[in-house]
Amino acid sequence: MMIKLEQLVPRPLKDRLSARPSDIWNTTLTLEPGNIVKIKAPSGSGKTTLIHIIYKLRQDYDGSVYFDERPLPAIVENELAIVRQTQMAVVFQDLRLFPNLTARENIDLKRILQTPLYDAEKIDEMAERLGVKHILEQQAGICSYGEQQRIAIIRSLIQPFSWLIMDEPFSHLDNNNTRLAASLIAEECKKRGAGLLVTDLDEDSNFDYTHRYQL
Amino acid sequence: MRIQILTTRIDINFERAMRSLNTLLKKLIRTATGRKRFVMAFIGLSVAMLLILSAVQIQVDYNDLLNSKTNQDSIANFLVVNKVLTDRNLGATSLNDSEIADLKRQGFVEAVGLLTPSRFKASIQSASDRFPFFTDIAFESVPNDFIDVVSKDWHWDESSRFVPIIAPNMFLDFYNFQFSFSQNLPQLTQTVVKMIVFKINVYTPNGIMTLNGKVVGFSDRISSLLVPQEFMNWGNSRFANAANAKPSRAILRTKDPGNPTLVSYLKEKGLATDADKTRFSRYRHIVDLVVKIAWVTGLLMFLFAMVIFTLFIQLTIASCKEEIILLVTLGASPGQLRHFLVRQFFPVNVLIVLISMIMITGLQYGAHIWLARQNVYLDTWLGPTTFIAAAAILGLIWAVNRVTIRKYIRLSTN
Known part of the structure; x- marks a missing residue:
């Protein structure tokens, strides 16, 4: 799936953003399948806003977003659900896990929302690799933020997708855990030939980025 | 083959997934x-x-x-109606055509039959002296659809040996439980009565014409002596001493005699019927x-x-x-x-x-x-x-x- 941004500007940030240059806002940008994209952005420059716009959680923007020539506002209800089930996986900055479900249930929910791509055993395998297997039966609400972050990453990887978008996915992980997570993510994206879009505050070399943008 | 196994596997996975979801x-x-x-x-x-x-x-x-x-009461579903007799309509109780047509139009009425009274003078008397009786009498006839007595003898033409008659049960009860006692006469069962052949005297302008008569059945439906319509038409056309008169009584068939609409209709039109049959309307x-x-x-x-x-x-x-x-x-x-x-x-x-x-x-x-x-x-x-x-x-x-x-x-x- 191709993602195209056209003269995109979030309305609440309009004044602030018009004063400074950006590779994303107010320009036309096409993200091709298989691209590995890094968007570096200082705090308050609209990083989360961009993720939410692409994921269609907010519509308060000028300009347009297209998925494969299809304007985003035209994708609604069940079609939107299908996009989220099979085309676009996400890791939110605020993770958005169900605190009352166990870590495993949080991941499994995303696995079985559509025809499953992987068997249930894949959850254990991924959790093992990220060092969170021991907390799989714990309620997500009582896991540490770092653990929750890895659960959210596994949740995004358990579903089919052609784009994985991540908002500061490693903010609470140490270098070693970041490396493990990044390697799993890269592997899963490669397996699917999927695109990856990562936003972060600083430069990093977690992935072999094909494009780097400044927000 | 492989594809089929694969689809089956996906189906099972999908079902399992749905359940866990x-x-x-x-x-x-x-x-x-x-x-x-x-x-x-x-x-x-x-x-x-x-x-x-x-x-x-x-x-x-x-x-x-x-x-x-x-649950249907076959007697109650037939109502004989006539005008309520008052001082003002003495001698003018006949039902005219528009009144009959109106009656037929009502939703609660399934069928209307007119009762024809005999317009000639007649009497009956016993054929033998062993059991003497004599009385002046009048007949009524009604279309066969309204009769509940089934009898092979219920027909008449000029060659018939006797005139069949349907009598009200009430008459026999009156005889058996009152008249017989007072006159010291034997009580009679329905079967016995049906065997008695008696004489019917019709008073014609040319003298008395005598016919044989026999009771062929008893009914509770209409309280008159009923004769076949053919006999009535024959008698009235030949011996009537008055001009063709309008009928005064009609019988109507209804599904539901307790229907309040029927009761209020009769009341409104000044018609009377057996109040017992309509008492359920209340x-x-x-x-x-x-x-x-x-x-x-x-x-x-x-x-x-x-x-x-x-x-x-x-x-x-x-x-x-x-x-x-x-x-x-x-x-x-x-x-x-x-x-x-x-x-x-x-x-x-x-x-x-x-x-x-x-x-x-x-x-x-x-x-x-x-x-x-x-x-x-x-x-x-x-x-x-x-x-x-x-x-x-x-x-x-x-x-x-x-x-x-x-x-x-x-x-x-x-």
């Missing part, structure tokens, strides 16, 4: 959040369902009692009212219960609003959620309808046994109408559930 959704969208409210809604809806389905069954039973063959008013009250109460209860149930669904969705929003954010389709929620709420309604139907079946069976002892025959089991009503109500509940769920899911995700 339902388990997870159940954990997230807890219908138990308002257990008290749920129990209230359940009880309310059950009572309402019981009332409304009972009302349907009562209506079915009621119609059944009024119209079914076993009770009918009351029963009608009771059935109507059952309907209205049932409907109102149903309405309230539906509101409670709808509120309950709304409350469940509202209390899980955040979970629902996150589910949709993660990619659950509104359709998936709706499907899940309908499956959560609808089976309860099916259960309620089932319980109500079982209870009403019990009540119907009880009523059947109890009323049978009093010679009122109800069906043992529920009629198809009640089942259709139950299915229709279930359909309505399903639609309301679906609409409510669709509406509140949309409200909470937009």
Whole structure:
């Protein structure tokens, strides 16, 4: 799936953003399948806003977003659900896990929302690799933020997708855990030939980025 | 072959996934959040369902009692009507054509027959002196459709050996239980009376013409001596001593002599009939009212219960609003959620309808046994109408559930 941004500007940030240059806002940008994209952005420059716009959680923007020539506002209800089930996986900055479900249930929910791509055993395998297997039966609400972050990453990887978008996915992980997570993510994206879009505050070399943008 | 195995595997995986998804959704969208409210809604809806389905069954039973063959009173369904005789209409009691046409037009009238009186003078007397009797007499005739006596002898033409007569039971009772005692005469059974051949004297301008007569049957329907229409036409055309007169009495067939509309129609038109046959109309008013009250109460209860149930669904969705929003954010389709929620709420309604139907079946069976002892025959089991009503109500509940769920899911995700 191709993602195209056209003269995109979030309305609440309009004044602030018009004063400074950006590779994303107010320009036309096409993200091709298989691209590995890094968007570096200082705090308050609209990083989360961009993720939410692409994921269609907010519509308060000028300009347009297209998925494969299809304007985003035209994708609604069940079609939107299908996009989220099979085309676009996400890791939110605020993770958005169900605190009352166990870590495993949080991941499994995303696995079985559509025809499953992987068997249930894949959850254990991924959790093992990220060092969170021991907390799989714990309620997500009582896991540490770092653990929750890895659960959210596994949740995004358990579903089919052609784009994985991540908002500061490693903010609470140490270098070693970041490396493990990044390697799993890269592997899963490669397996699917999927695109990856990562936003972060600083430069990093977690992935072999094909494009780097400044927000 | 491989493809088939693969598809089967995917199907099994998909089914298993659906089941686990339902388990997870159940954990997230807890219908138990308002257990008290749920129990209230359940009880309310059950009572309402019981009332409304009972009302349907009562209506079915009621119609059944009024119209079914076993409960029908063959005498009561035929009413002989004539004008109420007052000082003002003495000698002018005939029914004119427009009055008869009007009577035929009424919805409660199935058929109207005119009673023709004999317009010639006649008497009957015994054929032998062993059992002497003599009396002046008058006959009446009515179209055969209105006669309830089946007899092979019920026909007449000029070559017939005797004139068949249908006598009212009342006459024989009067003879057997009053007249015979006072005159010291033997009592007579119907069979004996039917064997007696007597003489009918018709007084013609040319003298007395004597014919043989015989009673061929007894009836409670019309209190006159009935002769075949052919004999009446023959006699009236040949010996009538007055011009062709209009009929004064009519017999009407009705499904329901207790029908209040019939009673008020007769009253309005100044017509009289056997009041005994129409006496049920007063009770009918009351029963009608009771059935109507059952309907209205049932409907109102149903309405309230539906509101409670709808509120309950709304409350469940509202209390899980955040979970629902996150589910949709993660990619659950509104359709998936709706499907899940309908499956959560609808089976309860099916259960309620089932319980109500079982209870009403019990009540119907009880009523059947109890009323049978009093010679009122109800069906043992529920009629198809009640089942259709139950299915229709279930359909309505399903639609309301679906609409409510669709509406509140949309409200909470937009």
